[in-house]
Structures are given as structure tokens and as C-alpha cells.
Amino acid sequence: MTPPAGPALVEVQGLVKHFPGERGWFGLGRPRAVVRAVDGVSFAITRGQTLGLVGESGCGKSTTGRAILRLIEPDAGRVTIDGEDVLALGARGLRTLRRRMQIVFQDPYGSLNPRMTVRQTLAEPLAIHRIANGSDAERRVAALLEEVGLDPGFGRSYPHELSGGQRQRVGIARALSVEPQFLVLDEPVSALDVSVQAQVLNLLADLQQRRRLTYLFIAHDLAVVKHIADQVAVMYLGRLVERAPASALYAAPRHPYTISLLSAVPVPDPTAQRQRIVLAGDVPSPAHPPPGCPFHPRCPHPKKNARCSTEPPALREVAPGQLAACHFAEEPM
Amino acid sequence: MTEPLLRVRDLQTYFVTEHGSGTARAVDGVSFEVQPGETLGIVGESGCGKTVTSLSILRLIPEPPGHIRPGSFIEFEGRNLLTLEPRELRAIRGNQIAMIFQEPMTSLNPVFTVGDQIAEAAIVHQHLSRRAARTRAIEMLQLVGIPDPEERVDHYPHQMSGGMRQRVMIAMALVCHPKLLIADEPTTALDVTIQAQILELLDRLQAELGMAVMLITHDLGVVAGTADRVVVMYAGQVVEQAPTAPLFARPLHPYTEGLLASVPRLDAAPASARGRLHSIPGQVPAATAWPDGCRFHPRCPYVWDRCRREEPPLLDAGGGEPGTHTVRCWLLTEPGRRTPRP
Numbered sequence: 096m097t098p099p100a101g102p103a104l105v106e107v108q109g110l111v112k113h114f115p116g117e118r119g120w121f122g123l124g125r126p127r128a129v130v131r132a133v134d135g136v137s138f139a140i141t142r143g144q145t146l147g148l149v150g151e152s153g154c155g156k157s158t159t160g161r162a163i164l165r166l167i168e169p170d171a172g173r174v175t176i177d178g179e180d181v182l183a184l185g186a187r188g189l190r191t192l193r194r195r196m197q198i199v200f201q202d203p204y205g206s207l208n209p210r211m212t213v214r215q216t217l218a219e220p221l222a223i224h225r226i227a228n229g230s231d232a233e234r235r236v237a238a239l240l241e242e243v244g245l246d247p248g249f250g251r252s253y254p255h256e257l258s259g260g261q262r263q264r265v266g267i268a269r270a271l272s273v274e275p276q277f278l279v280l281d282e283p284v285s286a287l288d289v290s291v292q293a294q295v296l297n298l299l300a301d302l303q304q305r306r307r308l309t310y311l312f313i314a315h316d317l318a319v320v321k322h323i324a325d326q327v328a329v330m331y332l333g334r335l336v337e338r339a340p341a342s343a344l345y346a347a348p349r350h351p352y353t354i355s356l357l358s359a360v361p362v363p364d365p366t367a368q369r370q371r372i373v374l375a376g377d378v379p380s381p382a383h384p385p386p387g388c389p390f391h392p393r394c395p396h397p398k399k400n401a402r403c404s405t406e407p408p409a410l411r412e413v414a415p416g417q418l419a420a421c422h423f424a425e426e427p428m
Numbered sequence: 429m430t431e432p433l434l435r436v437r438d439l440q441t442y443f444v445t446e447h448g449s450g451t452a453r454a455v456d457g458v459s460f461e462v463q464p465g466e467t468l469g470i471v472g473e474s475g476c477g478k479t480v481t482s483l484s485i486l487r488l489i490p491e492p493p494g495h496i497r498p499g500s501f502i503e504f505e506g507r508n509l510l511t512l513e514p515r516e517l518r519a520i521r522g523n524q525i526a527m528i529f530q531e532p533m534t535s536l537n538p539v540f541t542v543g544d545q546i547a548e549a550a551i552v553h554q555h556l557s558r559r560a561a562r563t564r565a566i567e568m569l570q571l572v573g574i575p576d577p578e579e580r581v582d583h584y585p586h587q588m589s590g591g592m593r594q595r596v597m598i599a600m601a602l603v604c605h606p607k608l609l610i611a612d613e614p615t616t617a618l619d620v621t622i623q624a625q626i627l628e629l630l631d632r633l634q635a636e637l638g639m640a641v642m643l644i645t646h647d648l649g650v651v652a653g654t655a656d657r658v659v660v661m662y663a664g665q666v667v668e669q670a671p672t673a674p675l676f677a678r679p680l681h682p683y684t685e686g687l688l689a690s691v692p693r694l695d696a697a698p699a700s701a702r703g704r705l706h707s708i709p710g711q712v713p714a715a716t717a718w719p720d721g722c723r724f725h726p727r728c729p730y731v732w733d734r735c736r737r738e739e740p741p742l743l744d745a746g747g748g749e750p751g752t753h754t755v756r757c758w759l760l761t762e763p764g765r766r767t768p769r770p
Contacts (some may be wrong), residue, residue, distance in 0.1 A: 151619035152590075258711050259474075288473035289646065293690035293707035300704065315619065322692040322705065345694070359624035360694050361649030365672045367695060373628050374621045377589045 103139035104309045105163070105277055110136045110172035112155075112162050116382060128382040132158040133169070134333035137410075140277075140326070145303065145310040147324030147341065149317055149356075151378055155333040156313045160279040163311070164196055165189060176277060194224050197270035201282035203262035207254040213240070213265050214250035220272045239268040244298055260291035264298065271302065277309045284319060296323060317360050321345055329353045332381055332389040335410055339417035349419040351396040354428055388421070398423040432461035433608055433640050434485070434504050434525075440497035441477075441484045445716060452715035454480040454494075456664035459742075462608065467634065467641045469655030469672070471648060473687075475712050476661040478644045482610045485509065486521050504608070523553040526601035528594075530613035535597060536585040542569075542596045543581035549603050568599035573629060591622035598629065605637055612644045627654060648691055652676055660684050663713060663723035666742065670753040680745055680755045682728045683708070722758065730765055734758050 111134060116127030133155045140146045150156045162169040165181060174181040176196060184192055200206040207216060217236045221227045227235050237247040243264040254262055263283060270278055284292040300323065302308060314320050320327060321341060328338040329352065337350040348354045355372045362369065374393045379385055385392050391403040402422055413424040441455040455477040462468050472478045483489050485502055487509065502509045504525065509517065529535045537545060546568050547561035556564060569577035572595040585593055594614065601609055615623040631654065634641055645651055651658055658675045660668040668681040679685045689706035710727045713719055719726050725735040735758055743760040745753040759766050
């Protein structure tokens, strides 16, 4: 894909979300260190395109998605959709805004009300946003189900009667019911079996094309992201370490973390000759990020030196359209 | 050919469903063998019966609601595990056959130190003294790559990360040097960089200890990188069984073919990386009502009359000694019907 053509629909600048450390000893001890879940994240998503936000558990990718929608209030930064300042909105403005931006969660079972039929689940947002009611709502619900590839008869079903793939289709239909421009997809296929995952990914691609949707696709699976994203941002310990057009990132990753992550993904080809970089150790706690470059304790780069443990590298352009936060992004690994 | 370490023949494990309304035929006539020292991958999606198969081998199926049907046969080093007395079975379980599970947090006991949990099997099976067992636990922690093992041996599971807990699970499983390790989705709950560590560890330990591994997973990528042979399961049956290289190069069962084509691939060319993925239409049927004929026929692109009527047996696909590559599909009798996909 080419670097972002056309105007950005969603812009995020310097987004920060810190969670206060809980007190140990049943609330009586000293407060623990602040968890820097999101620590200055910036990106833009072109209208009609997909940004893949990738990282391992605890890197802050889901918190980023939620802070953009203000499901979690960010501490600092700027978020705009179509030029409108999301963080400045009051309660009323926020409600109107939610018609334009929606979210699909990883676990469709946990995010659907078990006591509501599919029809009730899909009709609720229509009523709340005064889009439709009565027979008009019925018609819209049937159309939504059809659009996500479900027989309208599923309207009478309860979530427990559906398979994982069907539930995720309902989750997508619910997000689409208010006709949003922008969807945060938070690990939407991670809980699904391979054959069903492919069906849902195809559905998301079709919907994007038909409705000209803009996606923030949050995932840990780099192969899935390669399939769906135009741009990719890689996150580690609350910060972006690399951001690039998908084609560049997969062909020539520059950050040692991106390189290691890509090399660790198992490929379904027993004849593949690949060099696997096995990173030592675990991801450090975001309550105590290492000084300097947060990746330096695990970094396999041969040029790694004292500078890495003292001076945090800035996210800078290392190739046209490709940004990486590494002092040695130009040197081969 | 050497005598297999484990021979599973016509295993049928059924469950009575909650409302007593039917029987779930979770594992329905499964046969395969594990050779000494090899890695056998068992692949399939949720509900295909891969986990029930592994639990049946160790007789860990809760009865009721489950039961292993008469006529099933599980032979380990020449002894039928299904007819052993509980005492004889205990001497094998955790000693000669060990198992690790997907979720290390729920399979470790939170109120005992990891050292105590690793030592337990050595005390029970090898009659080590407490002190000797503790020393063995420290050695095991070192073997699985946990730093500061003398200190870690006294830690509790909650003090460890997910990757470390999985290493502890592996240490527990290997403390008696089993001949067979059954690993059920050992890396599914882990991040990709931690998964790489654990797979590398299992690979190294297998070479050092010379044990056979039965690796149960839904991830075709993991299987491609680790297994010598692969068994593909669908709807409670083995649908294809082959050495790893030919299985990936030339999958013969339409389910295997479809599954491989549905995986988004990191090694796809940029041009084909975007665009539609191949997907298998429909969904896995319920274990209480497997389809008649071939169980894959409602989702198969090559289906014809015979598939709806008659259940195919495992047919030999050639490529070596008989039984090297077997496929449960009528296409093997009429290869002309394998037309290119539309």
C-alpha cells in the first residue's frame, strides 16, 4: 500500500493514559507505582483505510483503542475525528459522537447481554440514538443481520444459542447499527477458530469497502494484521516503536522488536528457512519501564550500547513514510 | 519399523449431554500411533475431539458424564491402559506419560510453592527423600531455563509470569523423565515471543531426554515447525494422517486443504496478502448430531452423492509404506472429481 493518501479521518496525538498504582495490604499500604499503560502515542488513519495496532499482552494497545473512544478517559493528548476534538466534548456531544465511532470486542460472549435476543441487542442502539423504532427498526435489524451474513431468523436467538463466529457477527452488526464512520476492532478474531476467523476477516473487508469504513484493528497476530491493514503501528510498553505502511513494515522492518516479533510467528510451511530470533526474558512491567529505550534489556541488536539504556530513542523517520524508535534503525540486525 | 510407544485403536469417548437428551460422540473411532522419540502433531479446531483424545489416553475423562466405549484400545509399551487397575495406572501417569495443559495458572496449585509441586511426582514415583526431591526440583527449574532456581523454587505460582508458569508446568511434567509427553495447546495462552521460547525449550528437552511428544494444537504454524507427523481431526475422527512435509505440501483431505488455505500467512507475497482469504463455509457440526455419510460433506466443495450416503474409511494415499499417508475421503477413489476451485 502507498503511504496515506487523502485526508485522515482519525488523528491521535500524544495520547497518554496512566493508571494509579493500587495500594497493597487491602488499601492500607503504600501506593504502588503508576502504570504507564499508554505513554504518548500518535498516529493518523486515512479515511477508508485500516491501521493495524500490534503488540503483546499488556503493551497498551487495547487501552489506546478505548481511550480514543473515551470508554476510558485519557490523561493527555489530542484525538480528532473528521477534525472534531473528541476529548473536548461534554456528555451530550459524546453521545452524538458515539454514532460515528463504535467498537467490536474480542469476546463476543462477554460483550452481548445474555438476557437479550439478537433483535433486542440490535434494536437498542437504534432506539437510544432515535434512529428508528417499531417496524422501521425491525426492517433495519433484518437488513443488518443479512449484511453480516446471518439469516434474519437469528433475531429470535439468545447469545448462548449461537456459535462464536455467529456471536462475533452480531457484535459487528451492533456496532454498525448506528452507521458509524470509524470502528475500533479490538482483537475481533482472536477467539475464533481458523476457518471461522477467515469468514469474519472477509466480512470485515467487505463491510469496509461497502460502507467506506475506517478501522483501527487491534491484534497480537501479525499475520492477520498483514492481511487487513494498510498501515501498521507496533506498540511496546505503552509506546509506539515502529509505524509504517504495511508493505514496508513487513518487507523491511526496522525496529529490533518488530524484527523479533515477525521472526517468532510460526509459519505453516515446514520447508520455510527462517531465522528465528528468540527474545530472552519477559516484557517488563509497565509500572517499572526500563530507563532509556524500553526494549533495551531484551534487545538483540548487535550495536546495542550504553546509550540505549540512558537515552530514550525518538520515533523518527528512517525511510520514506516509515518511523522507528531505535538509535540503530539504519544498521542491519 | 520399530514397535510403537503408544497405539490408539478405535477409541470412542462419548458423553451424555446435560439434559440427557442425547449422546455427544466427542471421539468416534480414532486410531493412531506414536513412535518412540517422535513428535506427533494433532491438529483440529474446537470440538474436533483432540483434547478428549489426550484425556482419554490418561483416563482423565470424568465418568459420568463421559465414558470410553468397550472396543476402544490404548496400548502403551504393550499394555492396554484401559484395563489397568487404578494403582497400575497411577504408576504410569505422571511418571512414564506426562501431560501439560494450556492454562498454566489453573493447572498449578496456588497454595503450594512451585518447588513442592515439582518435587511431588519425584517423591511419589521415584521415592526420593524430601531433600533429594527439592534438589531435583532446582535442577528441573534450571533445565527449563528459569533464572535463580535456588530462589525460585520457594516461589508461588502467582509470583511468576505466564511464560515462567508454563516452564514450571514443563518442569513438573518432566521430573520423572517420561517416555511420552502430551502437550495440549502448550503455547496458546502465551504471547508470540514467549511462545517461541517455550517451543524452543520443548525442542531442546525432547532431544536431550529422547522422549516422544504428542503436541495438540489448533495452530498449523506451530505444527509445521515442530512435528514429524501430523494427525488432522474433524468431527471426532481422524480425517488425514501423514508425515509433516507431504501434508503441508499436498494436503489431500478437503478439510486439511481448506484449513491450510484459511490461515492468514506472514509469508504471503504482498500482492496476495490483501484480498479475500479462502474460508470454509458453514461451521463445525454438533457432536450430538454428526452428519450422515462423510462428516465434512455439508462444507465440502467437491461433494457428490456418495459422500452424503456413505462414510469413507481411512484410505491409503501411497507415498511410502502402507499407512504412511491416509485420508478419509472418497476423492481418493475418484481423483478426477478434484476439480480446481472456482
